[in-house]
Amino acid sequence: MNDEEKMKKDELEKQYSPSRWSHRMAADDVIKAHVKAVKEGTERARSLTQTLLDVPYGEGDGEKLDVYLPRTSSLDVNLVIYIHGGYWQFLSKDESGFMAVPLIDKGVVVVAVGYDIAPKGNMDLMVSQVRRSVVSVVQQYSHIKGLYLCGHSAGAHLTAMVLSTDWSQYSVTPQIKGAFLVSGIYDLLPILPTYVNEPLKMTEEVAIRNSPSKLVPQLKLSSSGCQIVVAAAENDSPEFRRQSEEYYEALKAAGLNVTLEDVANADHFSIIEQLVDEEYFLTKLLLKMIGNS
């Protein structure tokens, strides 16, 4: 690698290091604080609500999900599936129920899905797992009024892949009414040469077939009735913000029902942590989407 290539790689790695763009704390501290926030939020949700933990959705060890139930659960409830982030290599469903409380208070069922992060899982497997988890939820809760998805960071990527699924290979076709894509990555090619890909070991072929940016025509076929919110944080890196803007533009150009939300005073982590708060902008937007459709 010559000096110029080294500089390009360093800059790319900085752009794809969300913690280095927070205005709140140093990089290491913001990650520690994020893990603490989602853990404590999940513990709180579990102490306040009835849960069904480790419900299998497939044969694999990692193919389990957690259900957070409202106190009074009628048959025609709305249900939100949350797909956690962590660069496809950190976090799990076990600390991903933190956003359940404000939703449950409004009678919404919340499901946090688990998937096999790298190095155990690879990109094709993770995408297949989240797709199968959605199918399993639809089969289990066939009576629900509306199905919504929410994903953060790598989880927003996986959520976009769910929306871009050719369901003819599956036993049901989920009708997804709305999706929240929060600080996601939709084109995987730029991360190939970075540290992010070290445990993932994606080839170019794998990155292309798992890039939602390349699957907009399939999303249009499968999810034309889905209301989509693409959200990015004011203090996400320029490259993360570009990913959201370009995906939003591509969906809009395809005629989809999509909005772009630029969340002020938020960074890559606080944009999702704040979903514990019923007064937070994105919490209210999610509840409004659920209430109106």
Ligand SMILES: N[C@@H](CC(=O)c1ccccc1NC=O)C(=O)O
């Ligand atoms: N190297 C990454 C690490 C990262 O993204 C991350 C680490 C732990 C838990 C979650 C993470 N990211 C997104 O949810 C960063 O700089 O933020």
